[in-house]
Amino acid sequence: xxxxxxxxxxxxxxxxxxxxxxxxxxxxxxxxxxxxxxxxxxxxxxxxxxxxxxxxxxxxxxxxxxxxxxxxxxxxxxxxxxxxxxxxxxxxxxxxxxxxxxxxxxxxxxxxxxxxxxxxxxxxxxxxxxxxxxxxxxxxxxxxxxxxxxxxxxxxxxxxxxxxxxxxxxxxxxxxxxxxxxxxxxxxxxxxxxxxxxxxxxxxxxxxxxxxxxxxxxxxxxxxxxxxxxxxxxxxxxxxxxxxxxxxxxxxxxxxxxxxxxxxxxxxxxxxxxxxxxxxxxxxxxxxxxxxxxxxxxxxxxxxxxxxxxxxxxxxxxxxxxxxxxxxxxxxxxxxxxxxxxxxxxxxxxxxxxxxxxxxxxxxxxxxxxxxxxxxxxxxxxxxxxxxxxxxxxxxxxxxxxxxxxxxxxxxxxxxxxxxxxxxxxxxxxxxxxxxxxxxxxxxxxxxxxxxxxxxxxxxxxxxxxxxxxxxxxxxxxxxxxxxxxxxxxxxxxxxxxxxxxxxxxxxxxxxxxxxxxxxxxxxxxxxxxxxxxxxxxxxxxxxxxxxxxxxxxxx
Amino acid sequence: xxxxxxxxxxxxxxxxxxxxxxxxxxxxxxxxxxxxxxxxxxxxxxxxxxxxxxxxxxxxxxxxxxxxxxxxxxxxxxxxxxxxxxxxxxxxxxxxxxxxxxxxxxxxxxxxxxxxxxxxxxxxxxxxxxxxxxxxxxxxxxxxxxxxxxxxxxxxxxxxxxxxxxxxxxxxxxxxxxxxxxxxxxxxxxxxxxxxxxxxxxxxxxxxxxxxxxxxxxxxxxxxxxxxxxxxxxxxxxxxxxxxxxxxxxxxxxxxxxxxxxxxxxxxxxxxxxxxxxxxxxxxxxxxxxxxxxxxxxxxxxxxxxxxxxxxxxxxxxxxxxxxxxxxxxxxxxxxxxxxxxxxxxxxxxxxxxxxxxxxxxxxxxxxxxxxxxxxxxxxxxxxxxxxxxxxxxxxxxxxxxxxxxxxxxxxxxxxxxxxxxxxxx
Numbered sequence: 007x008x009x010x011x012x013x014x015x016x017x018x019x020x021x022x023x024x025x026x027x028x029x030x031x032x033x034x035x036x037x038x039x040x041x042x043x044x045x046x047x048x049x050x051x052x053x054x055x056x057x058x059x060x061x062x063x064x065x066x067x068x069x070x071x072x073x074x075x076x077x078x079x080x081x082x083x084x085x086x087x088x089x090x091x092x093x094x095x096x097x098x099x100x101x102x103x104x105x106x107x108x109x110x111x112x113x114x115x116x117x118x119x120x121x122x123x124x125x126x127x128x129x130x131x132x133x134x135x136x137x138x139x140x141x142x143x144x145x146x147x148x149x150x151x152x153x154x155x156x157x158x159x160x161x162x163x164x165x166x167x168x169x170x171x172x173x174x175x176x177x178x179x180x181x182x183x184x185x186x187x188x189x190x191x192x193x194x195x196x197x198x199x200x201x202x203x204x205x206x207x208x209x210x211x212x213x214x215x216x217x218x219x220x221x222x223x224x225x226x227x228x229x230x231x232x233x234x235x236x237x238x239x240x241x242x243x244x245x246x247x248x249x250x251x252x253x254x255x256x257x258x259x260x261x262x263x264x265x266x267x268x269x270x271x272x273x274x275x276x277x278x279x280x281x282x283x284x285x286x287x288x289x290x291x292x293x294x295x296x297x298x299x300x301x302x303x304x305x306x307x308x309x310x311x312x313x314x315x316x317x318x319x320x321x322x323x324x325x326x327x328x329x330x331x332x333x334x335x336x337x338x339x340x341x342x343x344x345x346x347x348x349x350x351x352x353x354x355x356x357x358x359x360x361x362x363x364x365x366x367x368x369x370x371x372x373x374x375x376x377x378x379x380x381x382x383x384x385x386x387x388x389x390x391x392x393x394x395x396x397x398x399x400x401x402x403x404x405x406x407x408x409x410x411x412x413x414x415x416x417x418x419x420x421x422x423x424x425x426x427x428x429x430x431x432x433x434x435x436x437x438x439x440x441x442x443x444x445x446x447x448x449x450x451x452x453x454x455x456x457x458x459x460x461x462x463x464x465x466x467x468x469x470x471x472x473x474x475x476x477x478x479x480x481x482x483x484x485x486x487x488x489x490x491x492x493x494x495x496x497x498x499x500x501x502x503x504x505x506x507x508x509x510x511x512x513x514x515x516x517x518x519x520x521x522x523x524x525x526x527x528x529x530x531x532x533x534x535x536x537x538x539x540x541x542x543x544x545x546x547x548x549x550x551x552x553x554x555x556x557x558x559x560x561x562x
Numbered sequence: 563x564x565x566x567x568x569x570x571x572x573x574x575x576x577x578x579x580x581x582x583x584x585x586x587x588x589x590x591x592x593x594x595x596x597x598x599x600x601x602x603x604x605x606x607x608x609x610x611x612x613x614x615x616x617x618x619x620x621x622x623x624x625x626x627x628x629x630x631x632x633x634x635x636x637x638x639x640x641x642x643x644x645x646x647x648x649x650x651x652x653x654x655x656x657x658x659x660x661x662x663x664x665x666x667x668x669x670x671x672x673x674x675x676x677x678x679x680x681x682x683x684x685x686x687x688x689x690x691x692x693x694x695x696x697x698x699x700x701x702x703x704x705x706x707x708x709x710x711x712x713x714x715x716x717x718x719x720x721x722x723x724x725x726x727x728x729x730x731x732x733x734x735x736x737x738x739x740x741x742x743x744x745x746x747x748x749x750x751x752x753x754x755x756x757x758x759x760x761x762x763x764x765x766x767x768x769x770x771x772x773x774x775x776x777x778x779x780x781x782x783x784x785x786x787x788x789x790x791x792x793x794x795x796x797x798x799x800x801x802x803x804x805x806x807x808x809x810x811x812x813x814x815x816x817x818x819x820x821x822x823x824x825x826x827x828x829x830x831x832x833x834x835x836x837x838x839x840x841x842x843x844x845x846x847x848x849x850x851x852x853x854x855x856x857x858x859x860x861x862x863x864x865x866x867x868x869x870x871x872x873x874x875x876x877x878x879x880x881x882x883x884x885x886x887x888x889x890x891x892x893x894x895x896x897x898x899x900x901x902x903x904x905x906x907x908x909x910x911x912x913x914x915x916x917x918x919x920x921x922x923x924x925x926x927x928x929x930x931x932x933x934x935x936x937x938x939x940x941x942x943x944x945x946x947x948x949x950x951x952x953x954x955x956x957x958x959x960x961x962x963x964x965x966x967x968x969x970x971x972x973x974x975x976x977x978x979x980x981x982x983x984x985x986x987x988x
Contacts, residue, residue: 072961075868082691082886087871089883092669098883100872107869130701133954133963137658138869157705157735199705200814202848214736325844335694340850341961342701343735349694423915528735530701530727532574535585535965542965546659546952 007050008033008041009489014053016466017435018060020444024436030058032464035488039460041408052417053468056483059439060456061120061465063446066240066270066305067387069142070124070136070149073317073347076337077388080349081315083333093486094097095501103314103388111143113246113394118467118482121146121455121507124191125240125270126319128343129246130531132183132538133547136506139547143488144498147549148450148507150240151183152319154190154222155197157343158524159216169228170514176229177513182537184551186450186507187237189270190226191319192244196346199322206322208244210258219244223261231265232514233511234556236451238266238303243275246323248277252288258294268449269304270504271307271386273368277537281423285360287367292424293374303449304375308399309326309361309367310391315351317389324348343528354391362420364390366413372403373429378440379448399478403433452553464489506549511556568593570646577967578657578911578948579609581856581958582700582721588949594970596949603722605857610949612913612931620930620943621974627937631894632975633983637939639925640987644666646878646987649673650902652893652917655858655909657953657966660977661866664908667981669786672880674902675867676893678915679860682822684888686853687864687874688830695837698816698850699959704728705735709812712821713836714852715868720855721958724848730758735798744812746805746887748776748797749823766805768795774832777817780806809843818852819969856958858911865956865963894918910944910977945974 009032016028031038038402040546041047049067050122063366068074078085078100084098090109092098099106105113116404122142125133127149139147151175153159162171176188194217195206208219227239243258245251255275259267272292280286313332317326321338328336328350337349354361368390375381387393402409407521413421421427433441447456454463465485481496492500525533544550568619569592576585580603588600589610596610624637630638643649651668654661654677668675677683689695703710710729717724725731735738752765768776772795779794783806789799803903817840824832836851843849864874871877873886891896897920898904905924906915913932917924923939926932930943947953948966953976956963975983 078868078872079687079690079874080694082873085884086886089872089885091882092879097666097870097877098669099870100884102872106872112746128961130699131961131963133965134865134961137866137954139964140664155845159736200702200848202813329693335692336688337694339694339707339961340698340702342699342959343705369696481564519679527733528701528705530704530732531962532585534574535576546954546965 007487008045010047010050011058011468012050012052014058015471016458017439018458019436019440020447021459027495032486032489034475035464037462039462051484054372055471057435057469058349058458059268059467060443060458060462061467061485061487062118062442064114064122064384064393065382065446065450066125066384067122067393068124068126068317068389069122070132070138070147071127073126073349074104074138075349076339077315079316080335080337081351084313084315086257096469096498097186102478103188103392107138107141108143108501111145115144115485115487115493115496116481117396117479118469120465120485120487122452122488123147123186124149124150126150126191126222127183127375128319128341128344129156129183130344132185133516136184136472136538136543136547136549139506140547143501143503144492146504146507146552148186149186150187150189151179151190152180152189152292152345153344154193154226154381155195157197157379158521159218160194163217163221163225163298163474169225169232171223173229173232174513177225177233177511178517180511182507184508184538184543186509186554187240188230189242189429190222190227191242191345192246192322193222195219195322196319197243199325199346199363200340204243204322204326207255208261217514218263220257221355222256223278224263227262227265227267231559233513234558235509235511236554236556237449238268240268240270242270242320244478246274247327249277250280252276252291255292259295260297262301264301266301269302270306271389272304272308273307273364273371276367276371280446283359287363287370287424289367289370289374293371297376300308303380303382305384306368306372307386307390309354309364309385310385310390310395310398311356311365311498313351313353313360314388314391315349317349319345321346321348324350337367337465355550356416359417359420362416363423365416366420366424368427369402369409370425370429373431378437379445381441382446383441385542389433395477398481400479401436401474404438404475406430406432426519450507451509505552506543506552508551508557510553512558570770572967572969575969576849576948576964577606577609577855578859578879578955578966579605579693580721581835581854581861583957583962583964584723584727585964586935589969591970594972596969602806605678605722609911621847623943624941626939632942635942636980636983637987640984642669642923642925642939643906643984645988646671646904646918648902649904649906650893650896651675651906651908653678653907653909653915654863655911655915656863656977657947657955658862658963659953660908660910660947660981661859661863662870663978663985665867666899668879670985672882673906673942674878674891674896675875676891677863677875678858678909680892682855683860683864683875685821685829685833687823689833689837689890693834693837695851696840696844698852699958699961700728700957702850703816703852704732706738706744706814707809707816707863708738708741709746709815710808710818711746711748712820712837713748713777714816715749715755715768716823716824717820717854718756720820720822730761744808748773766797768797769917773824776802777832777839778836781835781842784842806941809849812847812849815843815847815849816852817849818854821853821855833858854958858909858915859955861956861960862954865960867900908977927980929968929970930974942980944980945973945976947973948972948984951976
């Protein structure tokens with residue numbers, strides 16, 4: 007099958023193409039070079055005047071794993087409000103802050119996304135995360151396994167284990183959970199909460215193990231660097247949501263000691279204590295630190311106004327915030343000596359000072375970070391807002407006058423405190439393509455995604471150019487997934503199944519001796535049953551693996 | 563015939579027959595017959611060995627009691643489902659793949675889904691939906707709990723290896739087992755329950771339907787309220803105060819309940835009382851709730867249904883999209899009111915869990931050996947996950963899912979295989 011996409015305006019930052027009118031060719035599931043003159047074109051799309059980008063990639067969105075199901079269980083009223091009927095092609099479901107898996111796939115594809123990554127895979131719950139993502143159609147998916155609160159790692163650190171042992175354990179975990187990266191959530195804090203600690207600062211030794219969050223960040227970021235895993239340590243820093251936490255965030259950046267580090271939903275970690283209400287924006291300090299630290303990247307976790315439900319591994323902070331639950335019900339779970347799960351419904355209101363500040367702080371960081379390759383468009387779905395608000399967020403970033411009009415609607419004191427009205431920057435289409443395509447593909451090490459050169463997967467989104475960027479990004483004219491047209495005029499026209507991106511770092515399997523002893527003595531589940539095989543991914547779970555190899559790196 | 567008997571050993575086998583899903587069993591397979599050699603319990607012994615294989619009679623699909631081929635059975639089932647106004651999918655005792663297929667078929671045919679254990683499941687689900695909870699998984703309990711309170715009786719029968727694997731006899735990485743853990747049993751049969759070794763046990767007799775009141779009284783006392791009553795459910799206030807002191811002094815207390823034992827109207831309020839007590843204790847110390855129970859794939863079905871349809875059970879897809887109503891979509895009521903006109907019953911783990919006796923046509927996917935009281939319109943004997951084919955089931959903490967293995971070649975089709983064939987035939 008050979009498809010020609012004729013004369014679209016192409017934005018392909020990975021290949022330095024900034025708005026050039028070009029023809030693209032799709033051969034089966036890949037992008038192809040210009041074929042021979044006598045080749046038969048099976049289908050042609052006239053894309054004159056349309057904008058062509060690679061399929062978008064969301065590198066941080068909670069779409070699988072137990073906590074999303076806990077949120078659905080806790081909030082049946084949200085499901086009830088938005089039932090969606092099945093069609094001849096699509097399954098029914100409920101579309102709300104935590105949509106059912108099928109609708110998650112459809113809605114993402116309808117916005118031009120072709121891959122999404124679940125950032126908080128509890129190792130013991132990796133099966134469920136992958137099963138849910140396997141039931142999320144069209145999208146390719148992947149997960150980051152959570153380490154840094156698991157008793158096995160903390161025992162190793164307390165025993166003074168060498169870095170090589172940590173590296174083996176990290177690599178073993180990536181294989182066993184079929185994940186593409188490692189995330190640490192409130193390093194050591196989730197574990198400390200199980201010992202009844204209610205806070206843990208970056209240099210505070212944890213109860214029992216007496217390990218500091220800084221040590222955990224150092225050792226895990228080192229492990230990923232040594233192993234050659236493309237994605238840096240994905241960090242949900244300590245003290246989420248606490249006024250004044252920007253200092254912790256800056257210290258967390260320093261903990262990496264120059265090694266690559268990704269700070270996630272950094273908006274929630276950029277708060278100062280200025281002003282009458284002792285709550286202020288530290289976006290300038292955070293953006294400056296990112297701008298001056300080429301090893302640091304971040305996604306934002308933008309807050310949008312409305313009802314949502316927050317899901318997090320950070321039981322320590324979710325428990326601390328349960329008083330803000332709206333409606334007043336919440337879940338906290340201590341999970342299997344791995345980590346935890348906290349689910350707290352939130353309603354962000356534009357007339358609430360703190361919520362309005364959160365909204366403004368996210369936008370400030372977006373606009374003050376210079377390098378679009380190191381900042382990523384996320385709402386930390388569903389924690390800041392559901393992913394379906396991305397088109398609105400894109401318009402806020404690309405359209406200053408629209409942003410100004412929105413700023414007038416928020417809490418007046420928050421608007422007055424914010425630097426937002428002084429920020430004139432408007433993101434270009436090229437920068438937007440970096441932030442939502444080329445950048446995520448590069449930081450995840452996905453060589454065949456996020457760009458449009460021959461050989462890449464034919465994951466392509468075509469938008470009708472529209473000065474209203476929200477309308478433009480809400481309903482692409484066409485979306486191709488692996489060369490198949492799946493969306494036409496913003497609606498699903500074919501349903502495909504995706505695969506799972508993983509990494510395969512090399513390691514010494516001798517680590518299984520100590521792991522097996524640990525499982526046998528303490529876990530209540532057998533090590534052999536904990537591990538997920540590639541066959542199980544393909545057959546029982548239903549999302550076959552696509553692996554990236556890793557080249558070990560020597561110390562810089 | 564002088565075939566050599568073949569015998570093979572299987573280690574680390576996961577067992578799907580109760581909510582613990584123990585995965586440390588050793589089984590031997592000889593002539594397609596399984597036996598549990600190590601780490602068995604009465605439930606796994608029964609589950610793995612219930613039906614002798616092969617018995618041709620047990621493997622025979624039937625239409626109106628007459629032998630038919632699998633294809634004929636599937637085609638007839640598809641045609642019945644295609645014509646039904648409101649099909650009711652009951653039982654739903656199956657693995658993840660079977661639950662996925664059942665939800666797909668229900669979406670296509672506009673069915674109502676109600677798991678056979680819904681009444682028990684909803685005691686927990688309604689409590690979460692109303693106020694949430696704080697819980698721990700089994701592995702967390704094993705390692706951290708120094709005090710365990712169990713509300714309700716019958717744990718030994720329902721989860722036979724709980725104490726061995728997760729509390730009394732289980733090694734803890736924080737030394738809880740060497741110190742001797744504290745176990746408090748509250749329920750009608752507290753005095754009769756066997757005492758596990760290595761624990762300091764306290765038994766408090768209380769009628770089942772008053773257990774929630776006991777928890778509410780504990781929470782009231784914890785919050786400093788004074789109570790007019792001298793006892794609650796026969797438990798004296800002084801005894802409650804003493805219990806509260808121990809919960810407050812525990813490093814990591816766990817308040818568990820045997821969900822299926824709470825068999826009285828509005829038992830979700832009792833579960834809610836346990837959960838609110840847990841939350842109140844966490845103001846100063848750590849404590850977690852622990853629902854205990856589960857069988858026949860109940861936790862498995864509710865997990866899959868929740869991620870696919872947004873709701874855990876008692877779901878109607880009759881209007882083309884999911885609706886949840888724990889009262890309206892109760893299978894027994896739909897049958898009594900003659901709203902449903904076709905039953906699809908699935909029970910792949912237990913041949914004894916049979917469909918309700920109904921006058922409307924029934925399609926039954928039953929574990930081989932099931933003898934239905936009424937001859938169903940279509941009967942298709944199905945394979946059992948974890949014996950006859952690979953699959954996945956959930957533990958009762960709703961977090962850990964275990965991989966099941968196919969240990970023998972029974973020739974029986976899996977539930978998912980049959981349902982997907984029916985979908986193809988619609």
